[in-house]
Amino acid sequence: MSGNMEIKLRRADTIYVIDVIGEMDLYNAFKLKDVVRKMIEKKIRHYVINLDQVPYIDSSGIGALLQVFADIKKNGLSLRITGVKGSVRKVIELTKLAQYFPIVAELDLAIQQLKASD
Template sequence: MNLPTIKQNGKTVIIVKEPRVDAHNSAELKDRILKILEGGERNLIIDLGEVEFIDSSGLGALLSGYKNASLHSSAFALAGLKPRVRSMFELTRLHRVFDIYSRLQEATSS
């Protein structure tokens, strides 16, 4: 899975450069998030701007990241959700759980 990580305004951003986050690659995303949090990062943003599809495994990986961030007293946000991906969060009511920003720039400046 292509998951470049950058620092922007003191926050760590994982950019998901995949069209799909599903059962085939969600474990890798989950592991990357956990590794960054265990490394001491306190402000993590997941940029989903290139993701066209996410399934329950992908949602589960992000929810796991959110829970681990809470355990590490870290901020955890999502950015750049396309309409189809955003609808999955709304259908599952997870849009009430996550801090979701329409653009990465909004997330990094908050």
């Protein structure tokens, strides 16, 4: 299951979109945590994590999302998660985190929401 996972950053004004590409599992979930930790250090305020290109996530992947969300909240910053579908949605629902995570259906909408919060 340890396929390659890549992370790409895009920027829309003050908002950074973090595209996760590939399966998120035990062996690579740390990458997302690392990236966001570095971004928080750089005082980036708005984050969108886009899971549109994630075909599979395991509990370590969910753990990484929880960690990232906790770090962002702790620093008073804002996060949206988009592209939640298929088996990723199923896992999030099974762990009862669908309401807990700030999930937004569309990427554009997430960006709009964050812009409005500025």
